[in-house]
Amino acid sequence: MPRPALVTPFLWTSLGLSLACGFVAQVLLAHDPQAFTQHWFRQATVLVALHLTTLGFVGILILGVLTQFLPMLLGRSLGSTALAGAALAAFVLGFLVLIGLFAAWRAPLPAAAAGLALVSGSAATLALAWPALVHFGPNQRLCRATLASSLFYLVLTAGLGGLMAQGLVGPPWLAPGPLDVLKLHAHLGLVGFACLMVFAVSYELLPMFNLAKGYAQWPGWVTLALVHAGLAAIAVSVFSLTPAPGPWCMAGEGLLALACLFYALQVLWIQSRARRLQQDASVWLFRQACLALVAAAVTGFVLATQDAPGPGAVAAAVYLLLFGFLGGAIVSQIQKIVPLMAWVDRFSALAGKAQVPIAGHLLNKPLAWLALPLHFLALVSGCAGLATGSIQLLRISGCFGAALFVDQALLAASCRLRGQARPFPMPDPFVRADLRSS
Amino acid sequence: MNPGDASIEGEILAKADAALRRVLDPEMGINVVDLGLVHSLRLRGHVLVLNYQLTSDSCPIGGMMAAAMHDALDALPEVMGVDMHLLDDPPWSADRISPQGKKMLGIEGTH
Numbered sequence: 001m002p003r004p005a006l007v008t009p010f011l012w013t014s015l016g017l018s019l020a021c022g023f024v025a026q027v028l029l030a031h032d033p034q035a036f037t038q039h040w041f042r043q044a045t046v047l048v049a050l051h052l053t054t055l056g057f058v059g060i061l062i063l064g065v066l067t068q069f070l071p072m073l074l075g076r077s078l079g080s081t082a083l084a085g086a087a088l089a090a091f092v093l094g095f096l097v098l099i100g101l102f103a104a105w106r107a108p109l110p111a112a113a114a115g116l117a118l119v120s121g122s123a124a125t126l127a128l129a130w131p132a133l134v135h136f137g138p139n140q141r142l143c144r145a146t147l148a149s150s151l152f153y154l155v156l157t158a159g160l161g162g163l164m165a166q167g168l169v170g171p172p173w174l175a176p177g178p179l180d181v182l183k184l185h186a187h188l189g190l191v192g193f194a195c196l197m198v199f200a201v202s203y204e205l206l207p208m209f210n211l212a213k214g215y216a217q218w219p220g221w222v223t224l225a226l227v228h229a230g231l232a233a234i235a236v237s238v239f240s241l242t243p244a245p246g247p248w249c250m251a252g253e254g255l256l257a258l259a260c261l262f263y264a265l266q267v268l269w270i271q272s273r274a275r276r277l278q279q280d281a282s283v284w285l286f287r288q289a290c291l292a293l294v295a296a297a298v299t300g301f302v303l304a305t306q307d308a309p310g311p312g313a314v315a316a317a318v319y320l321l322l323f324g325f326l327g328g329a330i331v332s333q334i335q336k337i338v339p340l341m342a343w344v345d346r347f348s349a350l351a352g353k354a355q356v357p358i359a360g361h362l363l364n365k366p367l368a369w370l371a372l373p374l375h376f377l378a379l380v381s382g383c384a385g386l387a388t389g390s391i392q393l394l395r396i397s398g399c400f401g402a403a404l405f406v407d408q409a410l411l412a413a414s415c416r417l418r419g420q421a422r423p424f425p426m427p428d429p430f431v432r433a434d435l436r437s438s
Numbered sequence: 439m440n441p442g443d444a445s446i447e448g449e450i451l452a453k454a455d456a457a458l459r460r461v462l463d464p465e466m467g468i469n470v471v472d473l474g475l476v477h478s479l480r481l482r483g484h485v486l487v488l489n490y491q492l493t494s495d496s497c498p499i500g501g502m503m504a505a506a507m508h509d510a511l512d513a514l515p516e517v518m519g520v521d522m523h524l525l526d527d528p529p530w531s532a533d534r535i536s537p538q539g540k541k542m543l544g545i546e547g548t549h
Contacts, residue, residue, distance in 0.1 A: 208494055210463070340499065343464045348502045352460050352510035358467040425461065 011341055012135065014064020015334070015412060020328070021056025023405035026047040027381070030398025037389045040315055047102040050322070055095045058194050058326050062201065064088055065337070106329035142220040149224060153192025153231070160185045167397055180238045189236050191256055192323055195293075196227060198329050199263055206270045206286075209336050219266040222258045230255030253304035256325035260297035264290045281368040285332035285375060292324025292379060315386040323401065326378045331371055336438075339363045350421045357419035364418065367411040374404040447481050450516050452480055453488055453525045456512040464499065470507060474534025477525055485519035486511050490548050 010234040026050040029036060035045035156266040164181055203220060233252030240248065267290050271283070303309040348357040378400035385393030458476055459469040470476055470490070477489040490507060491498040504522060511520045532545065 207481040344499065344502065347464070348499070348506070349507035351462070351464070351502065352457070353513070356462070356464075358462060360467065369489065 007144065011064060011337075012412075014060055014088065015338070015341075016409075018061035018064070019405050019409050019412075021052045021060065023409075024080045025052040025057065026378070026401030026405060028052075028398070030395050030402060031036050033385070033391045033394035033398065036386060036413045037317065037391070038396055040311060044102055044104075048099055050318075051095070051099055051102060053322055054189055054194060054326070055091075055098070058197075059095070060088070060092060061330060061334075062194075062197050063091060065201070107153065114428065121237065123364045142224070143200050143203050143219050144340045146203070146224055149228065150193050150196035150200060153196065157185055157188035157193055176257075184235055184238045186318065187231055187252075187256075190318070190326075191227060192231055195260075195321070196224070198326060199223065202267070202329065202333070203332060205336070207219050207274075209282075211290050212411075216266060216269050219260060219262045219269065222311065223262040226259035226262065229373055230259060250301070252306045253301045257297035257301040264294050277368055281365070282332045282335040282374055285335070285372055288372065288376060289325045289328025289332060292320050292328060294326060296320035310387075312387045312389055317381040319382050319386055320379070323382060327404075328375050331375065331404065331408055335363065335368050335371070335411070338412045339415050342412075346416070347419075347421060354421040356421045356425055362415040362418045364411055365416040367407055367414065370407050371404055371411075374400050374407060378404060450481060450486075450514070451479060453514055453516070454511055457514060458507060461491075461503070461506045463493075463503065466499050468535075468539045470503065472538070472539030472542070473534040474530065474536065475503070475507075482521070485518070485521055486517050486519070487521045487523070487527055489523045490529050493530050517521060 025048075032045045034042040036049075037197050040046045072198070087422040131232065160181065164185060199220075230252045233248050233255060235253060237246050237248035240246075267286070298318060298319055303313055303317060326430050339362040342362050343357075350356050381393045382397035384390065385395075385397055444457050448475070455471065458471050458479070461470045462468065463470065463475075466473065473493070475490050475492065477491060478487075479489075480487050488507065488511065490504070492503065508520050508522055511517060535543065535545070
């Protein structure tokens with residue numbers, strides 16, 4: 001019989017890299033909080049922290065998981081493990097070059113290096129994902145469309161980022177100012193790429209882990225359509241030079257807010273149909289993340305109606321989405337996937353031959369529950385700090401955030417140490433179950 | 439073994455059933471029989487024929503579960519081989535979990 005196709009060293013590497021990126025981003029927040037208060041979008045520290053979180057923590061982890069789980073979701077081969085490894089390595093390389101360029105900030109950035117970094121990552125990702133998307137089973141059309149859209153926005157946001165890096169946002173043919181393009185770049189990356197990717201993966205993972213009867217298709221399709229329409233409206237508002245708050249901008253933010261609400265409803269629907277919804281740390285963390293998503297969506301819409309929203313409020317909205325929703329949702333799923341990865345590594349070959357612990361028993365529950373207050377405290381202090389410009393609160397937020405990533409690293413390490421296999425009890429257990437139970 | 443010998447065949451199938459009950463789903467913690475993954479188990483000569491299914495097409499450990507079931511059956515000394523067939527229609531649903539399995543999972547009486 002063929003042994004599992006789940007190549008766990010690949011997943012452990014992605015997990016380690018991504019947690020390291022998240023940790024460093026939070027250390028930057030704790031170490032240099034001033035950078036996040038005034039003109040934060042022009043600060044090298046902020047750009048490094050933002051991209052460490054979006055491309056490093058979110059991107060590497062999701063793409064790493066996708067290259068392994070997507071073939072199984074599809075029931076088809078996605079190509080060799082070497083291809084998956086090469087694609088992820090290219091993405092990581094491009095990401096590291098980009099981070100290095102931001103760290104040694106000079107505007108405009110060296111064009112060739114930035115372009116190489118962006119293109120190599122996104123092209124490798126698409127090359128890897130395309131065969132899978134083409135062959136996706138018909139019963140997962142929503143998941144396929146959401147994944148494809150996410151990768152499409154990754155290319156768009158990377159391309160726009162490349163243009164910004166080369167200082168090409170000023171010419172007449174690309175009339176809007178740098179801040180407008182930055183806004184579009186952020187929306188395409190955070191909502192288009194990262195949120196849609198999390199949405200798509202969660203459509204499959206949430207029912208699987210909760211024994212739910214699948215998921216409703218129509219709220220997912222409505223969510224996807226609203227995201228497309230919302231991002232298109234924001235693009236129109238940027239390129240039509242409509243002064244903020246313009247109707248296109250408000251419409252775009254409104255549509256995106258509705259999309260987030262529909263997604264939150266979808267999650268509630270899945271959980272309501274779960275036949276085995278364990279009220280564990282993972283479930284509560286996901287609910288906390290969804291609350292942050294709704295809060296980010298509403299805040300984004302309110303800011304779009306204001307003449308000149310303060311940079312602190314905008315930063316708080318970004319933090320709600322980036323750390324609140326994306327960070328929380330991903331950490332919650334790490335708590336489900338990591339024990340399974342540890343089980344595959346240590347016990348899959350012994351299944352049926354010896355008494356082996358189940359995956360859930362490998363999870364250190366105190367460490368898992370600790371993530372909930374750490375995420376909450378980091379989020380609340382971070383948002384308050386960004387909105388009010390409080391250095392102290394930002395420093396506290398960075399400390400709680402860094403502690404969250406350390407907690408997750410310890411949790412992953414402990415899964416590899418807990419539990420052990422034991423021989424089946426004697427005498428011969430080959431006794432009919434009905435006789436044994438009687 | 440004489441294929442017509444029902445008592446020996448019954449004994450082997452009972453052993454096979456017990457062997458499959460040793461294979462636990464690592465996520466849910468109940469064995470594959472109570473989970474409803476085993477559709478049918480019969481003997482064809484000295485070969486065990488197992489029709490089974492997985493909880494979903496996207497089950498990340500589906501291959502592993504199949505391998506564990508195979509190994510558990512193949513370890514029986516009376517068996518010369520295992521012929522496994524994966525069924526995907528109708529798709530698995532929680533309704534296939536046995537009453538005992540539902541009790542273990544705490545999902546008795548749910549929709």
